[in-house]
Every structure is written in structure tokens, then in C-alpha cells.
Amino acid sequence: MVNRLEIAWTLAVVALLAGVAAYSTVLLYQIDALPSDPTEYVEVIGHQWYWEFCYSNDTCFNSSYDASTNTVSGGALWATPGAEVQINVTGADVIHSFNIPQLGVRIDAIPGRVNRFAFQVPEAAIGSEYLIQCTEFCGEFHGTMRSFLVIT
Numbered sequence: 001m002v003n004r005l006e007i008a009w010t011l012a013v014v015a016l017l018a019g020v021a022a023y024s025t026v027l028l029y030q031i032d033a034l035p036s037d038p039t040e041y042v043e044v045i046g047h048q049w050y051w052e053f054c055y056s057n058d059t060c061f062n063s064s065y066d067a068s069t070n071t072v073s074g075g076a077l078w079a080t081p082g083a084e085v086q087i088n089v090t091g092a093d094v095i096h097s098f099n100i101p102q103l104g105v106r107i108d109a110i111p112g113r114v115n116r117f118a119f120q121v122p123e124a125a126i127g128s129e130y131l132i133q134c135t136e137f138c139g140e141f142h143g144t145m146r147s148f149l150v151i152t
């Protein structure tokens with residue numbers, strides 16, 4: 001004979017897990033939601049071994065990193081303070097992963113697929129820089145596949 005207490009405990013656990021599942025599902029959709037009117041769109045393309053940034057005025061920049069001086073040349077991800085930036089990320093050759101650790105931005109750059117993500121640029125002082133680092137091992141010079149988000 002089934003104890004009433006066992007049934008009560010089982011139902012309590014089922015109710016708790018159902019609540020966690022419902023809350024998590026809503027949260028996942030909220031995190032992935034894209035803004036209806038972002039301030040800026042940037043196409044981000046991962047190459048072996050540099051990032052290409054294309055802006056809405058159809059100009060593209062290849063960002064090359066120099067490890068000896070910790071600087072980039074040729075371009076960067078430029079954004080204004082407080083901007084809501086939508087990035088459309090893809091890969092040109094192999095799988096890369098676009099990561100801005102300080103902002104919690106991380107999204108895979110996969111050839112043949114466009115992944116979309118939006119994030120809020122901090123209200124930082126103009127000239128502030130945030131490291132961009134590939135976080136998917138993509139070959140010999142993966143470690144130098146860096147750039148910067150520069151507040152302009």
C-alpha cells in the first residue's frame with residue numbers, strides 16, 4: 001500500500017521541477033531575444049586567424065593582432081557608449097568562437113551559418129577597450145586571434 005506521505009513528496013518534487021523547467025525555458029528565450037531596433041549591426045566573420053568586422057555602411061575591416069605590443073591594426077569592433085549592438089557571427093573557414101569575456105558575450109562562428117546575438121555596450125569612457133578572443137581552438141595561431149571592442 002502506497003503511503004500518502006510518499007505521494008505528497010513525489011508530487012512536491014514534480015511541482016518543483018516543473019516550476020524550474022518553466023522558469024528556465026522563459027529565461028532562455030529572453031536571453032536569446034534580439035532587440036527590435038538595435039543601435040548598430042555588425043557582421044563578424046572569423047578567419048584563420050583574424051576577425052573581420054563589417055558595418056552597416058558596407059565597410060569591412062580585418063583586425064590583425066600583434067602579440068608583442070598587445071595592439072590590433074587594420075580595424076576593430078567599434079561602438080559608442082551605451083549602444084545596443086547586434087552581431088551576426090559566421091566563420092569563413094573553420095569553427096571559431098567570438099568571445100568578449102568582460103561582457104559575457106560568447107557565440108560560435110560557424111561556416112555556412114549565421115548566429116545572432118545582441119549586447120549592451122558599457123557606458124565606458126571613450127577609448128576604453130575590451131578584449132575579444134577566439135575561444136574555439138581553430139588552428140596554429142588560434143592564440144593570437146584577438147581583437148578589441150573599442151568605445152568610440
Ligand SMILES: [Cu+2]
Nearest residue numbers: 134136138142
Ligand atoms: Cu580560435
